[in-house]
Amino acid sequence: MTHDSMRRWQLLAIGLLIAWVAWLLGPVLMPFAIAAMLAYMGGPLTDRLVRLGMWRTLAVSIVFTVLLVLFVVALLVIIPLISRQVENLGDNLPRYYSWFQGTALPWLQHHLHLDTHLFDPDRLIDIVKSHIGSIGGVASAVLGKLSRSGMGIISWATNLVLIPVVAFYLMRDWDKMLAYIDRLLPRSIEPTVAYLARQSDEVLSAFVRGQLLVMLALGLFYGAALSLIGLSVGWLIGMVAGLLSFVPYLGFIIGFGAATIAVLVQYGDTTHLLLVVGAFLVGQLLEGYVLTPKLVGDKIGLHPVAVIFAVIAGGYIGGFLGILLALPAASVILVLLRYLVERYQHSELYTDPGAEDPVLEELEALEGADAAPADAPDSPTPAH
Template sequence: MTHDLSRRWQLLAIVLVIGFLVWLLAPVLMPFAIAGMLAYLGDPLADRLERRGMNRTLAVSIVFFVLVLLLIGALLLLVPLIYHQVENLIRNLPHYVDWAQNVALPWLQHKLNLDPDAFDTGRLMAAIRAHIGSIGAVATSVLGTVSRSSLGAVMWLTNLVLIPVVSFYLLRDWDHLIAYIDRVLPRSVQPTVVHLARESDAVLGAFVRGQLLVMLGLGIYYGGSLTLVGLSVGPLIGMVAGLLSFVPYLGFMVGFGAAIIAALVQYGDWTHPLVVCGVFVVGQLLEGYVLVPKLVGDKIGLHPVAVIFAVLAGGYLFGFLGVLLALPAASVIMVLLRYLLERYRLSDLYTEAGPDDPVIAEVNVTLDTPAGEGKGQASTSVAAPPHPDGGASP
């Protein structure tokens, strides 16, 4: 018993040290985390090519080349599109400001019975002018800091170079790394860790590969549908909605709100906003009944509130790295929690029957007595507590 307790404390200390090191080195781990995700995505394809007779280096080279081509193609396709969409948005920004001043804000004032000066643009502009000096000073300070921090720019460039290099070597040596980790695990916990690792791999595979396809599908659907509706910024709204769809309902809410405002500003009628509503209703049905069940499945089992909490907690603890890894980490944590719940239900703490309490037993016997038998016994069946002086209670 003492040996088992000591071993558990040692394992807990190892886990805590690893967690502390990850938290401490979070800014440095960004390229390695992205490279690890790319290697994880490419490993099944490399294994499939290897089973067909290729050596590991050739298989990895082919997979790596395909990933690089896909990345370059996506950049060549998306960068000009995003550039034109942002340029279009900036060009139409005065129309949005005019609509907000002359349509949206007066409507809110009328419906909510607000003070007519609540949204006085003159006062807002005066306040901005009053603080423009401090804003300029802050901007100058920030620009000076950025211009002086050449080390930061060098680090970013280094990370960009490190990601493909680390991805290639991780992908090439992935099976060797897994085998090495398996060899160094304590033999007492190795079967359990292997079982949890396989279950986590199934969950992560369903999430990472499936959720990326869901985001891509929703982005294409929303962007294409809003473009067919006639919105000039439809592709940009569709891309944002698809990108944010990894958080439940966030992509829907952001995309729906932006599309409704764009339709009202661009057309000024109610027909196009109603069509936009139809587009997003169909999008939700497509996501809930086709894309997620087919591509992700029900292996993850994360509640929407848990997803939102995981993203916020990951961002607070580890910054952008935490946001990037929040949902995969939450999926693995759910696997561990399900395992701990199963162990708890098999433990003595859960299965052991409660002690026989004579007072409770006597009350249960009295309550189970049929009506009409022994009336008045319920009030006297429970033994009175002993008198403080040691005698019987009166």
């Protein structure tokens, strides 16, 4: 085995070991991942204050205080709003149920030829009663697990306390940690890793900061538009649609479906339905032609199918933490794939023309001979 081959195998082994340790520690990495995202968002402002001559700990304290104040203000605004919207939703549930029984269900039964007793309340109650034993068993098992895992509540509370503490220290020592990691890298790969890190930083900054602004802007737009239309739960539907917009078309589908049902129940006329359709069409145009190009740009370059696959795969592999990190990880993987493609296009495997294939030449000659009579012009008839 050559020296280069041994070095590659060593680097591969180190990378697999790091990935394996991260997978093992996945359940405890949640607060650190969220703290890293907060530190990453506050890092540029901290660096700007440091460049102005401010002591880094003071700069971090100022940025951290600003982020904390913004978070508290957002909670003071959002929690009462969500509370009122949930109350409106609860007040409208009887109306939704009557609309489903009197309008939606007969339409479905007529067009889909469903059994008229399929959604009969008495039948559903009988089904629940027949399975009440198994439901009770499941409930007792769940309650038993919750009682045995009381430490889980303590763990969540600890994580909530850890997030701001870890974020503060990450923001303060971010440059030192990066410099330490750079010193640990093998000198042979340090330039390549530094280049990929810069590219990944551009992609992640475009995603993390830009996509969050897009989600917030869409949530405010949808919420304001649906409230102006007159929906009593307009803000709740709008904010949910905006927050889910990081997955292509998911926020639009869920928001539009919920708003359509709400407007049909509350008004039941074509005018308000068309207003809802117009609001979501304007929202899609705003997202596609204004918000995403201006705030996110084209640096990420992830296809919508790739985004959906990344979110599903992240949730399957790492649960909520996987969903949280799916798109940033996919963006970094995209940077690595672009680099590998460039390396491949400069390699001998791609640029070597190779030797002529005699069999291929013979087949091409036969195809040319077969096509020649059909392509050749008609020969003149000899004169007599």
